Amino acid sequence: MTERVPVLIAGGGVAGLTAALLLQQQGVATVLVEKHASTSPQPKARRFNQRSNEVFRALGLDDAVAEASAPLASFNGMLTGTTLADAQWPEVTEAMRAGFAKHATMSDHSPAPSVLCPQDVLEPVLRNAAEARGVSVRFATELVSFTQDETGVTAELRPAGREPYRLEAEYLIAADGSRSPIREALGIPRSGYGRLADNLDIAFRADLTELVRDKRFNLCTIENPAASGAFASINGTDRWLFSTSDFPGSATLDDRGWRELLRTVVGVPDLDVEVLGRMPWESGMHVADRFAEGRVFLAGDAAHAMPPMAAAGANTAIADAHNLAWKLAAVLRGTASAALLDTYHLERYPIAYATAEFSSLVSGHLGTMVKSVTSGEGPRFDPSAAMFGVQYDEGAFVPDGRGPAPVDHYGPAGRPGTRVPHAWLDGAGAPGVSTVDLAGPGFVLLTGPDDRRWAEDAEALGLRLVRIGDPLWLAEVELGDDGALLLRPDAVVAWHSSSGLGLRDALARVLGPVEVNV
Incomplete structure (x- = not known):
């Protein structure tokens, strides 16, 4: 008998695992398959921003992520030098001071921190949580082919060393990486700047504890005749990464040659160093022209490959999953029409394209990105507006006629299509509760202190109602005492009274013409 599930996810990286956890939270049975036997052995993305950590917080994983990121909690800032040994903090320019001042205010807008947590450390946290919560996680299992029709998707899955079998799903999420075989099979083209640079990452083990004791860095740019690039901290003690351009002759170097080169760029001739792995990769901008085709949805690098500017690709992948999961759940429950799924591309494509384009302006090589920051010559933007004030142009929300949110400063003001502004709530039933925490798993109605005009409708529609008495927050979102906001499960405002x-x-x-029982 062919197995049938509501959602099949292909890909066990950040995008796929986050989607699986969010669907499980929504009560949707999910099978996740990954062709590799384990999560990524490479550090890859490391900076997971506050919006991503709001998602982990909503999943109850904030403590686990904090523990995983603890080794790098004090590793901040960027160095530059000819070797790691002689690298110094750059001179602080006026432009850098202005940037520091803007970034210092970002904690005011979120209940969650930004953390450094290498992807090879984070992914096991997500996988363990998914397995513990009942997601059917099948590593060493490849999706080799699939077909779809108006009733669902049929996939052929091949476990390592075993016979292939068929699985039927109502929907398929392709989180299978930048070279996505699923996207290729669908014939979805990609646009953008294309290839920008060839890079080579060398993961290595060496005890540099004393060397970096007084200069705990996130990234360190190196300009050296032997090789230029950037060091990245992986655990702050004995695991590091050196990212360089794929220079002529690099392919012929064996481990001994790489050990000698690493000793040179670290600046310690007798360094005891072990090469853990080499990963060539292309930095480029490739955004799929469609994020959905029938019952198949692209997420993460399958939808948008981009340069490594502050792990923009991984953070955008988490936002994809956050946007898609509740919509799939609502359609599968029958509380939303299938048309709701069309809003996934409408909402996520413009954001992903803009993020990839911005990342491409400053980042081909990792070292290039670092220099754009330390020189103060990178593009000017307001980080709080870019992180918390982004507004969808169209999608699953009702515009209120106020026009777009500002982009030069933070001021979403509770506009539909923006993430709800954060405020700590003293009277929400538990300490340390934010307005952002109130989102999900269904829709939530946030009202002013006078909720009499909303209580009957909220009960009839099955909406959880939460009264907010904070006058500063009410003023920020432009609500009177008897006003209300409708909050989607992904913390995006769907409607303003x-x-x-x-x-x-x-x-x-928002949901479409169906029987509403959220």
Whole structure:
């Protein structure tokens, strides 16, 4: 008998594992397959921003992520030098001071931190949580082919060393990487700047504890005749990464040759060093022209490959999963029409394209990205607006006529299509609860202290209602005492009571013409 599940996920990286956890939280049975036998052995992405950690917080994984990221908690800033031994902090320019000042305010806008947590450390945390919570996680299992029709997707899966078998799913999430065989099979083209640079990452083990004791860095740019590039901290003691351009002759170096080169660029001739792995990779911008085709949805690098600017690709992947999971769950429950799934591409494609384009302006090689920051010559932007104030142009929300959110400063003001502004709530039933925490797993109605006009409709529609009495937050989101916001499960505002459309009609417009029981 052919196995059938609501959702099949192909890919066991950050995108796939996050999607699996979010779907499980929504009560959707999911099978995740990954052709490799384990999670990534490479550090890859390391900087997981506050929006990503809000997702982990919503999943109850904030403590686990904090523990995993603890070794690098004090590793901040960027060095530059001819070797790691002689590298120094750059001179602080006025542009850098202005940037520091802007970044210092970002903690005011989120209940979650930004953390350094290498991908090879984070992914096991996500995998362990998925398995513990009942997700069917099948590593060493490759999706070799699939077909789809109006009723679902049929996939052929091949476990390592075993006979292939078929699995039927109502929907398929392709989180299978930048070379996505699923995207290729669908014939979805990609756009963008294309290839920008060839890179080579060398993961190595060497005890550099004393060398970096007084200069605990995130990244360190190296300009050296032997090889130029950047060091990245992996655990702050004995695991490091050196990222360089794929220079002529690099392919012929054996481990002994790499050990000698690493001793040179570290600046310690007798360094005891072990090469753990070499990973050539292309830095480039490749964004799929469609994030969905029928019952198949692209997420993460399968949808948008981009240069490694502050792990933009991985953070965008987590946002993809956050956007898609609740929509799939609502359609599978029958509380939303299938048209809701069309809003995944409408909302995520413009954001992913803009993020990839921005990353491409400053980052081909890792060292190039570091220099753009330390020189103060990178593109100017407001980090809080870019992180917390982004607004979807169209999608699963009801515009209220106020126009777009500002991009030169943080000020979303509770506009539909933006993430709800953060404020700590003293009276929400538990200490340390943020307005962002109130989102999910269903829709939530946030009201001012006078909720009499909303209580009956909220009960009839199955909406959880939360009264907010904080006058500063109410002013920030432009709500009177008797106003209300409708909050999606991904913490995005779906409706503002100033829109002129009633709550019942607004929810119907967001979810589509179905029997509403959120």
